[in-house]
Amino acid sequence: MSQLIFYILSAMTIASALVVVFSKHPMYSVLSLVVCFFTIAGHYILLNAQFLAITHIIVYAGAIMVLFLFVVMLLNLNRESEPHKPGKMKFAATISAGMLFLILIAAMKSTTMETFSFPPPSTNGMIQHVGQRLFTDYLLPFEISSILFLSAMIGAVVLAKKEKY
Amino acid sequence: MGHADQIVPLNWYLVLSTLLFCIGVMGVLFRRNAIIMLMCIEIMLNAVNLLLVSFSAYSGNSDGQVFVFFIMVVAAAEVAVGLALMMSIYRNIGSTDIDVLNKLKW
Numbered sequence: 038m039s040q041l042i043f044y045i046l047s048a049m050t051i052a053s054a055l056v057v058v059f060s061k062h063p064m065y066s067v068l069s070l071v072v073c074f075f076t077i078a079g080h081y082i083l084l085n086a087q088f089l090a091i092t093h094i095i096v097y098a099g100a101i102m103v104l105f106l107f108v109v110m111l112l113n114l115n116r117e118s119e120p121h122k123p124g125k126m127k128f129a130a131t132i133s134a135g136m137l138f139l140i141l142i143a144a145m146k147s148t149t150m151e152t153f154s155f156p157p158p159s160t161n162g163m164i165q166h167v168g169q170r171l172f173t174d175y176l177l178p179f180e181i182s183s184i185l186f187l188s189a190m191i192g193a194v195v196l197a198k199k200e201k202y
Numbered sequence: 203m204g205h206a207d208q209i210v211p212l213n214w215y216l217v218l219s220t221l222l223f224c225i226g227v228m229g230v231l232f233r234r235n236a237i238i239m240l241m242c243i244e245i246m247l248n249a250v251n252l253l254l255v256s257f258s259a260y261s262g263n264s265d266g267q268v269f270v271f272f273i274m275v276v277a278a279a280e281v282a283v284g285l286a287l288m289m290s291i292y293r294n295i296g297s298t299d300i301d302v303l304n305k306l307k308w
Contacts, residue, residue: 043210047218054222054245058229063238070241077248080218083210084259089267093251096274101244101281108237108285112292120234120299127232134228141220145213167267175268182275189279196286199293 042083050076063114064106071102088164215256222249236291236298240284247277 053076056069074097081090122130171179222245229242251270258266288298295302 040210043214047214050218051221051225054225057238057241057245058225058232063235066238066241070244073245074248077252080215080252081255084215084255086255086259086267089255089270092271092274096278097244097248101278104281104285105237105241108288111289112237112298114235114237114298118297120297120301122232122234130228130231133231134224137227138220138224141224142217145216145220166264167271170264170268171271175272178272182272185275185279189282193282193286196283197289 039083042079046076046079046083050080061119062116063109063119067102067105067109070105071098074098074102088167212256212260215252219249219253219256222246222252234299234301236300237285237288239300240281240288244277244281247273 050073053069053073057066057073060066060069074093078090078093078098081087081093226242226244226246226249229245230239233239233242251273254266254270254273258264258270291303292298
């Protein structure tokens, strides 16, 4: 059962990621990236990481993709204004990405992972467990990330502001 | 584990994340629109996140999931600054085509 769900989710993930790359219209790219993120959240639920699945949907589909959609609409990007690389460059890009995939798979095949064969039934992904780790062992990075957010917010406002002169 | 034969092997997750990462790399090389390239970088980040979560779930250690949480935080900050840069670039050169931005090219 879980293998079947894995197959369906993986097919949807890869298909929507390919649509992001090959779509002529930037809006379709954004929308299929939303689908891609939802299927990745499905993978997280399949891996028993419920807290991360919900956070992933809220952060990516709720915040990041809305930001992308706003920018694509604001800049009025459409099929006509879409720049394209020459065919030779596209061919080279596809070949080099395929070769990277081949090398990574070949490196992976020579490793053995018997210790990770079967996942033990655990509550590691539940919000109680992750929250306890986050607020005891990882408290300092958690607080520093709030400073990162503040500086990113100020930076975004400063960069996107219209210059007066 | 009575249903051990039903469980997804870890190698499948490795292959899936590798494929997703390579699709992201291909997108960065394939497209000229800087916003689409930023989206392909998001795909690459998500491939790494998926790999971290699967290793964390299969080894019974929740450190990986906390790491993924922090990666999401950094990705959100990166997208906010990146899109603000896109807006600024569009205002100055009138498009998001990266081949126009060749002033620093040797």
